[in-house]
Amino acid sequence: MAATFAGVSTAALAAESGMTNWQLGFQRSVTEVMDDITWFNSFTLIIITVITLFVLALLIVCMSRFSAKANPVPSRTSHNTMIEVAWTVVPILILVVIAIPSFRLLYKQLDIPEYDMTIKAIGYQWYWGYEYTDEGMGELYFDSLMVGDSSDPAADLAERQEVADARGVSIAEVPRLLAVDYDLVVPVDTTVRLQVTSEDVIHAFAMPSMGLKIDAIPGRLNETWFHAREEGVFYGQCSELCGKDHAFMPIAVRVVSKDQFQTWASAAQDDLDTANEQLMASIADAKKVAESGQNEEVSVAAK
Structure with missing residues (x-):
């Protein structure tokens, strides 16, 4: 979506709707539901980061400790009960931890409160x-x-400027492909x-x-x-x-x-x-x- 903001003042967009050029994160939240979505995104990112670092550490340990150079005689171990139990139970617990706030958020989005x-x-x-x-x-x-012409930049600018003048605002407040x-x-x-x-x-x-x-x-x-x-x-x-x-x-x-x-x-x-x-x-x-x-x-x- 960032590409659609070309030619629009970053400061103006940020002031109006929380958008910036080449933005990586979410737009600024203005509702309670979006607050929860933002929190849930950060929450799952932390979990994913921890898992990724843990797997990376395991790979490094395996490459160094169990390499052919460190183990000229290969191990004949066929299984390890504790490890198999752990890699079954731990992912289940992680999914449960993620599922609880996820279901709460889905319910909040779909359960319409008393409306005005x-x-x-x-x-x-x-x-x-x-x-x-x-x-x-x-x-x-x-x-x-939509205001503007998606196929002709010059015509698009002229049309948006006309709308901006009619509204008494700057053209930055008539963003390309969004106004x-x-x-x-x-x-x-x-x-x-x-x-x-x-x-x-x-x-x-x-x-x-x-x-x-x-x-x-x-x-x-x-x-x-x-x-x-x-x-x-x-x-x-x-x-x-x-x-x-x-x-x-x-x-x-x-x-x-x-x-x-x-x-x-x-x-x-x-x-x-x-x-x-x-x-x-x-x-x-x-x-x-x-x-x-x-x-x-x-x-x-x-x-």
Whole structure:
């Protein structure tokens, strides 16, 4: 995925969604589920590292102690009961130690808690459609397509710059192959039930920073959930090979304050474009206020 970030400011991406160029680890976690996934990854890495070092030590011991030079007369030992018991029992215990937190994590991902709102994500070749299904949201539905031109770098840059100008942001906030024309907007600190399906072939809705990955299957409605604790824009992609433009089917989730979401949701039922313009203006104003407060703190500290 790192290659898709070419031409995007590393600092800007890190500030927005925890992504950096040539990143090796996970994106910055913004949900409790992703916290657990990150912990489980580190936990299993420690176990794998210990096993690898242990096997390496055994190989070195065997090569030095049991070489032909050290043993001119080969041993005629056929078996060792204790060793055979150990290499059967120890792997079983290791697998049990790994399985317990693994099953707990799987249960946590699939067991949907009491939720505050429901959103339906529908996969198409090759874009996503979102439907807000709760009462009071009206018939709010829109499609979300990638911004830019994957085949022409110059046209891609021009299109993304146009979108950035319209939103009043820098082009770094419209990342190549990840930005979309209409973000999925959700409120912060809200448990969202996500229903996922497809209209054509199998897709997969994946949002790394939220620990989400679920198949979108025609004729079937799969469910998952997330609870974002930070505001910002977070990016994902379709993670199931679905045709020639599979690589150009990004997902963008914009997490905003609850007041901003309520204002956006009310306006979006009548005019989605106007609602998005108002939302971007509100976000820009909030950033200015936050930056002003930081500058005042720095000034006071300097004095």
